[in-house]
Amino acid sequence: MRLTDDLGSSHGRRLHRGVLDDGREVFVKSGRGHAELFASEAAGLRWLGEAIEVPEVIEAGPDRLVLSWIRQEPPGAAAAERFGRALARLHREGADGFGAPWPGFIAELPMDNAPAADWPSFYASRRVVPFLEGAGLPAREASLVERAADRFAEVAGPAEPPARIHGDLWSGNVLWSGGSGVLIDPAAHGGHRESDLAMLALFGLPYLDRVLGAYREEWPLAEGWRERVPLHQLHPLLVHVVLFGAGYREALMDAVRRVLAL
Template identity: 80%
Template structure:
């Protein structure tokens, strides 16, 4: 490495911008990752078969080196290109619900063992494991369990596994080269509405343009907007686990909307 520039830290990992001996600019994430970097690298390579992602240059137990993404301001045309690319990613598909590598979201492990259908996968591999970590009150946990029991009834028409990012909030979309570039995936075979709901959870520039272009390429099943709270249960639980009870009210509003479907 010819030179490095410190970019701060995230989830306890050191972030740097570097220049390799051959002049390439890179992004470096380092620290005790306990499998996180290998999982992220596997997800990036898998997503990269269908959509623009940073190239994995090195993935070790304590360091991940990726190609540098030169960022720019987003615009309507870039948003539409991203929407079409996201549709292409989802349509590429997956062999099943889950993934052949261990999952992580931030530093939290996720079980990627396969399930036969998405409602079972979402309940057993995503929502219930994080509900048990979230220190919810007994009444909140009971309401969430009732929502889980409804998953098969409210998930919409069955769809084949989609190739999804899995943690698609706005911070994991970098704008570069006139399009969106995905970073920090929790990639797995899942339901494509999960990515759409995550984009909606914390907002994204020109989201209406993204969704409009997506719908033109790969229209979601009827009623997908009403199912957004269903797909937001897991990311909201993750935020409760990571950041505490400040996200409890948002979580329970989503639970109530799922129970009302």
């Protein structure tokens, strides 16, 4: 394989475009760190790829991940609708439980993917509470997050079976190609489908209204899903506080207060 373009870095990993000996273009992510990080990403991509378009995993080792190159195109309304329907089908593919049989990561941060009996307990014990210490919140704010976590079972809405979710579905992890969206950089696990949709809304996605409309035609959402968006945004906002600092504290605490008001 020959590396052709330096694409910079992300979370301590070097990014390159390359060409295989057979002429195929590839995306290469490399760097040392947690030995299981690339294997986890590869496992998630293969699992999601059973139901939706993702890059092909060509190589996954302790210090390098090689994926097929995705040729991008501008998003459009029709592509957004196709993506919404595909995302609904992905979620409906389901999972064996809440969690995953591989170690979890979001950016470079490890996540516990051990199974839990239900989604509220999984979300509290595996996705929210473990990140509190690293967030460095003042004691009063940390206490409010813990109070919100104690309420998850009350405010989570109707119980749903585990969905097959991306787990870190912000707009930068959706590449537009082939007339739809292609998923990259997953933190894949069995979770709640509203989590992926709330993450798409957190930082904005082109034609999000078309995505959501097509999704709901394919698989309607439970009543009250819009009011639960802050609940599902708690985890990614808390992760952003850990990774990027106090600039995200205001958004996090706004979401916490909205959960406590449900």
